[in-house]
Amino acid sequence: MAMALCCLIKSFRIMQSGSHALRYSWPTKIRTSLYKKLIGLVRLYYNRVWGMHIAEGARISLTAKLDKTYPDGLHIGTYSAVTFRSSVMTHDFVNGVHLQTRIGAYCFIGAGALIMPGVTVGDHCIVGAGSVVLRDVPPHSLVFGNPARVMEKGIMTGEFGRRLRNAEATPVAHGSDSVPITDAALSGAAS
Ligand SMILES: CC(C)(COP(=O)(O)OP(=O)(O)OC[C@H]1O[C@@H](n2cnc3c(N)ncnc32)[C@H](O)[C@@H]1OP(=O)(O)O)[C@@H](O)C(=O)NCCC(=O)NCCS
Numbered sequence: 001m002a003m004a005l006c007c008l009i010k011s012f013r014i015m016q017s018g019s020h021a022l023r024y025s026w027p028t029k030i031r032t033s034l035y036k037k038l039i040g041l042v043r044l045y046y047n048r049v050w051g052m053h054i055a056e057g058a059r060i061s062l063t064a065k066l067d068k069t070y071p072d073g074l075h076i077g078t079y080s081a082v083t084f085r086s087s088v089m090t091h092d093f094v095n096g097v098h099l100q101t102r103i104g105a106y107c108f109i110g111a112g113a114l115i116m117p118g119v120t121v122g123d124h125c126i127v128g129a130g131s132v133v134l135r136d137v138p139p140h141s142l143v144f145g146n147p148a149r150v151m152e153k154g155i156m157t158g159e160f161g162r163r164l165r166n167a168e169a170t171p172v173a174h175g176s177d178s179v180p181i182t183d184a185a186l187s188g189a190a191s
Contacts, residue, residue: 077105108161
């Protein structure tokens, strides 16, 4: 029975991978629709049970890690997405501090990214997968790497940090010439 089900799922996936019209497979569609129903409850759970500050419309992956040691320090803006296996930290055991960590509105936090305690990520930012964000991120920035650096300024994002391409963006050279996230970068940020 299980074998037959697996074969059926496989054959559907093969059929769908050959079609350019379909972007998502049906298991993905089912999963997404269930997740959309769950997402409000997830937000309520973090806010009501733990006392975090997650704005309406924000999406938190079930595998994301939100710091429960100092939940009052955790702020996530409206229509931001914190994707799978990313972590948002509000305390540092080593230095014995509890800090306010803020993610603005319309941000995207990529898979496995680490947002360190005390960091503020401005509105309309994209944090690349696997990034380690040690410093504040100016609004409208694309950052990635370890440590995360501003790779592009003046970007525009929509719901859940999806990039909107029609906005004018200022590319910054990748690699060693990239701009570290500093106070100067902050003051030069697009608003
Ligand atoms: C950060 C990101 C948005 C950049 O996308 P992009 O602008 O299309 O960038 P590109 O893929 O053209 O890559 C440009 C350069 O940056 C590097 N780069 C891209 N993303 C990177 C990341 N997360 N970490 C380190 N380097 C990265 C690429 O290797 C490339 O380097 P090169 O120019 O030396 O070859 C994207 O890579 C990313 O991380 N998306 C999130 C994916 C994710 O988390 N998905 C799961 C949840 S939906």
